[in-house]
Amino acid sequence: MENLWLGYGGRVILEDVSLIVHAGEIVTILGTSGCGKSTLMRGMIGLLPPRKGRIFFQGREVDPEEGLDWARQKMGVLFQSGALIGSLTLSENVSLPIEEHSDLPEELIRDIVQFKLELVGLGSFGSYLPSELSGGMRKRAALARAMALDPEILFCDEPSSGLDPITSVEMDELLLELNSSLGITMVVITHELPSIEKISHRCIVLDGQARGIIATGKPAELKADHRDPRVQAFFRRQTLDG
Amino acid sequence: MHPDTARTPDGEITIGLPDSLNYEHAGRIWEEVIDILEKDQPRKIKVDFRGTGKVDSAGIALLRLLRRRCLKKGIDLQFESVPPSCEYFLRYIESEPLPPSERPSFSLSRAISSLGTSSLRETLAFRDLVRFQGELLIAALKTVRSARHFRWKEVYYYLQLAGAEAMPIVFLLSFLIGLVMAFQAAVQLRQFGANIYVADMLSLALTRELGPVFTAVILAGRSGAAFAAEIGTMKVSEEVDALVVMGFDITQFLVLPKVIALALCGPLLTMWANASGIFGGIVVGVLTLDITPASFLQQSYNALVMTDILSGLIKSLVFAVLVALIGCFRGLQASKGADSVGRQTTSAVVSGIFLIILADAVFTIIFHVFDW
Numbered sequence: 053m054e055n056l057w058l059g060y061g062g063r064v065i066l067e068d069v070s071l072i073v074h075a076g077e078i079v080t081i082l083g084t085s086g087c088g089k090s091t092l093m094r095g096m097i098g099l100l101p102p103r104k105g106r107i108f109f110q111g112r113e114v115d116p117e118e119g120l121d122w123a124r125q126k127m128g129v130l131f132q133s134g135a136l137i138g139s140l141t142l143s144e145n146v147s148l149p150i151e152e153h154s155d156l157p158e159e160l161i162r163d164i165v166q167f168k169l170e171l172v173g174l175g176s177f178g179s180y181l182p183s184e185l186s187g188g189m190r191k192r193a194a195l196a197r198a199m200a201l202d203p204e205i206l207f208c209d210e211p212s213s214g215l216d217p218i219t220s221v222e223m224d225e226l227l228l229e230l231n232s233s234l235g236i237t238m239v240v241i242t243h244e245l246p247s248i249e250k251i252s253h254r255c256i257v258l259d260g261q262a263r264g265i266i267a268t269g270k271p272a273e274l275k276a277d278h279r280d281p282r283v284q285a286f287f288r289r290q291t292l293d294g
Numbered sequence: 295m296h297p298d299t300a301r302t303p304d305g306e307i308t309i310g311l312p313d314s315l316n317y318e319h320a321g322r323i324w325e326e327v328i329d330i331l332e333k334d335q336p337r338k339i340k341v342d343f344r345g346t347g348k349v350d351s352a353g354i355a356l357l358r359l360l361r362r363r364c365l366k367k368g369i370d371l372q373f374e375s376v377p378p379s380c381e382y383f384l385r386y387i388e389s390e391p392l393p394p395s396e397r398p399s400f401s402l403s404r405a406i407s408s409l410g411t412s413s414l415r416e417t418l419a420f421r422d423l424v425r426f427q428g429e430l431l432i433a434a435l436k437t438v439r440s441a442r443h444f445r446w447k448e449v450y451y452y453l454q455l456a457g458a459e460a461m462p463i464v465f466l467l468s469f470l471i472g473l474v475m476a477f478q479a480a481v482q483l484r485q486f487g488a489n490i491y492v493a494d495m496l497s498l499a500l501t502r503e504l505g506p507v508f509t510a511v512i513l514a515g516r517s518g519a520a521f522a523a524e525i526g527t528m529k530v531s532e533e534v535d536a537l538v539v540m541g542f543d544i545t546q547f548l549v550l551p552k553v554i555a556l557a558l559c560g561p562l563l564t565m566w567a568n569a570s571g572i573f574g575g576i577v578v579g580v581l582t583l584d585i586t587p588a589s590f591l592q593q594s595y596n597a598l599v600m601t602d603i604l605s606g607l608i609k610s611l612v613f614a615v616l617v618a619l620i621g622c623f624r625g626l627q628a629s630k631g632a633d634s635v636g637r638q639t640t641s642a643v644v645s646g647i648f649l650i651i652l653a654d655a656v657f658t659i660i661f662h663v664f665d666w
Binding site for chain 1: 316317318320321324325350351352354355356358359382386629630631632633634636
């Protein structure tokens, strides 16, 4: 991303943000509520057209007017709520993007879906509706759907929100496993410190008042050395007043 | 992009995979592999990965299906020259648990069981509806005792929404029905010189039957569906649970205002529909039958007795209460998920119309017995 400006209506949320995500790395985007984390992700996945600036994917500029299909087929998105289609079973949810973007025979599609569900530990839940599952299972099913087309980059919006600590750790481990075994690049929005420390190769800290990135680096470095009080406060779970 | 195959006389086939085993090529390669399995009936298959760079989920699915087929047919399967990037997937394939069970085939006991389950479900739904009516009655009695605490503002809101805002559509539909009926009747009655009796037929049909039924159907489509969707959405977003936890009586808080509003606006809208239909008849009378508006109205007045109008209004009151009741009931039956709200909304309209017709049949018998 190069000098990106994002906002809604008359309100600018992020100004002049530049960021490079390298292949194979896990980048976490963090910051306090309302600082623009989800806005940045919506900009990156093409749901929010930038006011100014440019986005590149694998060296090619992503131009909304040209159409985003070529880029979207290479990206998976795990939304905060999971965003599974309630009237479809888990198998049907996962097979949706495959049916849309490939001409594989049904037998192969069925097996890919099974593979994806097994990958997230839901191999025997294919015939269940999302409403019949717990929050953590819905998140994992949504991850299976996001992974359906073997994306090269996976965007996760608060993957552990609303999950208990154990399920949250399981989700982190799943993301790490997918990154290390399949080499998927990940951009993860979170404000869960344990998750950040566990999964991220690099952190990007956003600030609502600065309307942009105020720090970038490895979590341990940011926690130990960073001089910005806002970054310190975030990592030490303190208010800015101390 | 085709796989290279080599055969030996003792029934061994080596399949050399192309450089990419991915979404783009897997479908075509799978068809060729199936062809080899069917035609050659090999004893052993070697899958050679030499020269294969990219394997994605579609490739994995292909290899897994091939493994299953080979296991089933007793064919020995070997993977050779596996690149490091594929090792993870092959480990996964080889540790595959038992394949998911096939969809069960039809059996008589399952069919009977399914019939029993659905009958039980319907019986329980009917029991719930009866219970819901009882709860509504209790809520109504409580409201009579402490009318001061009742949310009358809500009643006015729904009166506006379901009553006043429905007037244009009720007028339009009733006017058109009156117009069409009068026209059809005129074509027949003109042959006997009985033009004026169009007014008798139209006013009787509208006040006793069509006015109440059509108004109730419009209410079911507009308000019944809206009530189900509103309460259903509240249920899905846990607003109903929040109200329960805060100690509210859901029936009194959410259902009763809607029922009272519809009970009030049902008869009023029916009167409006009757007038609109008769107006449609007058237009036909004036334009095609040379009947003046005054004589049309006089003829209608002569044809109608008080019981005709009252029976229609009583019906409309009951229909409106049924529509409101079933709309709220279906809304409260919504479970998690947006699809459930959609299903319950549809069900509210369908059940509402069914109950209207059923109640109309019951009224017809009752009015016949009491000679109304």
